[in-house]
Amino acid sequence: MSEHINLEKRRQAIYGWLLLSPAMILLTLFAFYPSIATLWSSLFSRGTRRKPSEFVGGENYADLFADPVFWKVVTNNLIYAAATIPISIAIALAMALWANSKIPARGFVRTAYFTPTVLPMIAAANLWLFFYTPGLGVLDQFFGLFGLPSINWLGQPETALWAVIIVTIWKEAGFFMIFYLAALQTIPEDLKEAADIEGASRWTYTRRIVLPLLMPTTLFIMVNALINSVKLIDHLFILTKGGPNDASKLILYYIWEMAFAFFDAPHAAAMTILVLVVLGVVAGIKFTILDKRTHYQ
Template sequence: MNELARLERRRRIINGWLLLSPALIFLSLFAFIPSVATLWESLFSRGTRRNPSEFIGGGNYADLFADPTFWLVVKNNLLYAGVTIPVSIVIALSMALWANSKISARGFVRTAYFTPTVLPMIAAANLWLFFYTPGLGVLDQIGALFGFTSVNWLGQPETALWAIVIVTIWKESGFFMIFYLAALQTIPPDLKEAADIEGASRWTYTRRVVLPLLAPTTLFVMVNALINSVKLIDHLFILTKGGPSDASKLILYYIWEMAFAYFDAPHAAAMTVLVLVVLGIVAAVQFTLLDRRTHYR
């Protein structure tokens, strides 16, 4: 009997590892091994033909912390994330609540909200470039009707980053709306009927019932929005290229620029490691503190 139990336990272990092996292989090839290689490369100096790279430990990290451009980019990314994440979530939730209500042409409304998500980021950036072009763009044309002067939205430090923020919010809100819309459709209609019997208003029902039930979806959307805030750089290549004067440069664009424009792979690797560490810490906090509150443990 013990032998049969041992064989059954071994069979379950083997089946478990077989089920996990595809994910482990892909994660190892595209996540774990590149992360370790990036960390290792960040510990060496930039090599040339005459001066091969040498092990310098944390020298690249010290260079980054002493670089004012690095801190400007970090500030830009914090502002970018601090605005795009909450605003995108609020707009997505509002759109989902409206698209889920009993309105005419509901399918058209949902399609219209989701359309920006389908567009490639390069195409969306070119579309907004038409909006932002000084003198000829749609925004300036509308402003001219009310007597406003032409504004170079992408060419001055005061407005360049905000112009990028608007493009991101427009692009991401429809994507996040889909998750909220799917979550809203899983809420039992009995809860709405019970709230109506109790005389609860629509706002009370939304605040007391709908929003708490959407909390797991909000956590999921928040994590995705956080990841997107450090990886969406396609539009920067079209709109500003990080300018003017690094006013709209974000961390991932700076990493690309450091690695492929300046050919300084060690410093780019060091920045990548810092991003991974920060994202890991934030994700750990979200899934330990917020997840516990979200699921009422």
């Protein structure tokens, strides 16, 4: 009898490992191994034909922390994230609430909001060049009607990063709206009817019922927006290339520049590891703290 039980447990264990093996193989090939290889590469110096790479430990990380460009890029990315994440989420929520209400041409409104999401970021950046081009762009043409001077939106350190931020918000708000719209349609109509019976205003119903029920979706969108704030670089190649004077350079563009423009793979690897550590800390906070405080229906 015990032998039969042990055989059944062994069979279930094998079955479980077979179910896990596709995901484990993919994670090992495309996540675990590249991360370990990147960490290992960050511990060596840049090698040349005459001077092979050597183990330097944390020297590459020390070089980054001593580099003013590194801190400039980090500051840019913090500003970029602090602006794009809350603004795009707020706009997405407002658009979803309006698109979910009983308005004329509701299908057209939803399509119009979602259309920027369909465009690749390269195409969106080229489209916005028609707005930002000095003298010929839509913005300068509009401001010229009021006698205002032409502004080089992408060529000034004061405006370049904010011009990139606007493109990102325009591109991402419609994408996040889809998640909010789907979540709004799962809220039972009984709750709205009960709120109407109690005499609650639309604002009270939204604040006390809708927003708490949307918290899981909001948390999901925040995590995606945070990841996007680190990984989006397509529009930088078209709009500013990180300039002028590193004013709009972001972390991933800086990593690409070090690895493929300056051929400095060890420092690029060290920068990548720092990004992974930060994202790992954020993921830990999300799973250990935020998930427990989020209301799930």
